Amino acid sequence: VFALSPVDATALPAPSARSLQSFEALKNMLDGRASNSAVDRLSYARDMWPLALLWIRQQKCPPPPDVVVWPTSEEEIVNIIQLARQQKLPVIPFGAGSGVCGGTWALRGGISLDLKKLDSISSVDPVSQTVTVGSGVMGETLERRLNAGGYTLGHFPSSIYTSTVGGWLAARSAGQLSSRYGKIEDMVVSARVVLGTGERAQSEVFSNNGPSQLPLWLGSEGTLCVFTQVCLRVFPKAEAQVFRAFEMKSVEVGLEAIRLMFREGLRPAVVRLYDPFDSALASNSHSKPEAESPAAMTRWALTKLRRHMAPHTLGHPVILNRLQKAFSKSRLILMFEGEPERSNDEEKAARAVCLQLGAVDLGQAPGKVWLKKRYDVSYRMSTIIDAGAFADAMEVAAPWSKVLAVYSAVRKAAAPFAFVLCHFSHAYVEGCSLYFSFLGAASNERESEVRYHRLWTHALSAALAAGGNVSHHHGVGIHKAEAFQRSLGAARPVLQALKRRCDPDGILNPHKLGLE
């Protein structure tokens, strides 16, 4: 049991006595690469969970770690863990802190284990098409290095500039081109880990028959092991990218088009269907419409609103959400990539599916604009937070038979608390992910926090009740721990037993995934 309450960011609690006893030993062990300065403890106290951003506006922060360390090798990690076991100090693996669920929060203090100095990148094995990297390599650094040799990893999370390979594996990340290249777990060939006992393990390259160890570590969010080295599959860099966008009659028709494409065997690298409100905002029409139809005027007003989204406006989400009725059309963006002729053929086949369902062909431009701006959107969050509002995203997945039910249920549940937008991406033969954006505000900081928690409780419960899952790619952390534990059913004691075996002293990232 823990209290999720902030501390004063301007006067941090002193490091624990046990951590002070270990500090000199850590410094000696790591040639000085350890710090318990206030600035370092404050920097590592949070990740990008918007709850912390709400606190920081009030000069508060999550409980900080006692110490931050920067190991450079697997051996040093083993030594740190052994010392932490003796001293019963928590160890919190830290990639780049871009997680959005409190996965790196040091709820019981302890050692924040920054892994970014494990940054080796091997040359690509051109026969097997693999690369072996340290778990602390930053996403963008790896992709640039691969591109220089004519390869790509095919993994493009919106946080690529601010996340690490180890963080991707730990949270089972998905990139924007996942419909062609898969999620990160589809790209991992093997991994080396250090357990909470200090033991090292290396997963097999090709799993034997029988249970395989790699899937146990993937998604474990630093609670079972620390990833140290990863072997990843790479692909030849695409020769061509072919874009096409459509206006679909409705969300229902758009989803049906995607389902049919995947059933036919088409694999667009990018497939993004924006719900009518999100489509209106994505239309980029900044000039006042000439034809003053209610829908065109509302769209224009919303475009303006997006630019100057004020807390006052967001404090009345019910009215904003009702405006959605003025829209019905949904925008679909597709991008195929690979060998030119095959990409063109696939685009032609996808176009036939869409046109048969009454779509209007919008040409290539919207897709090209999306590609250019694809990392912009997420970082707009800071403007909204600065303006005194909150913004967050809930990404769940559901089978095709339940996607619409999840969409309606979440919108209804969230509508009283936040302005709700949704797009559908990361498609599969059997279903897809729904990415809800929430924008909200209240009259003061405290009220905003209450509203934020109510929003999440209602929205996530609605998603689960309608047949969605807890999370598609942002992970669980502290934020969704309770819902995740409930979703485990009979597997719950099995996971707890695994935790006890891998981490008998309960030092590895306590409380995350709901594991002590």
Ligand SMILES: Cc1cc2nc3c(=O)[nH]c(=O)nc-3n(C[C@H](O)[C@H](O)[C@H](O)COP(=O)(O)OP(=O)(O)OC[C@H]3O[C@@H](n4cnc5c(N)ncnc54)[C@H](O)[C@@H]3O)c2cc1C
């Ligand atoms: C603007 C923005 C956009 C985002 N877009 C996407 C997106 O498109 N797709 C997506 O999947 N996610 C996205 N995210 C979420 C986040 O980037 C991912 O969860 C990412 O995988 C986290 O990587 P990180 O290195 O920053 O990990 P951190 O935040 O440092 O850690 C995340 C979790 O992994 C654990 N961990 C980190 N490194 C290791 C390791 N080596 N061994 C064991 N455990 C470890 C931590 O303890 C923690 O529990 C986004 C976040 C932001 C802020």
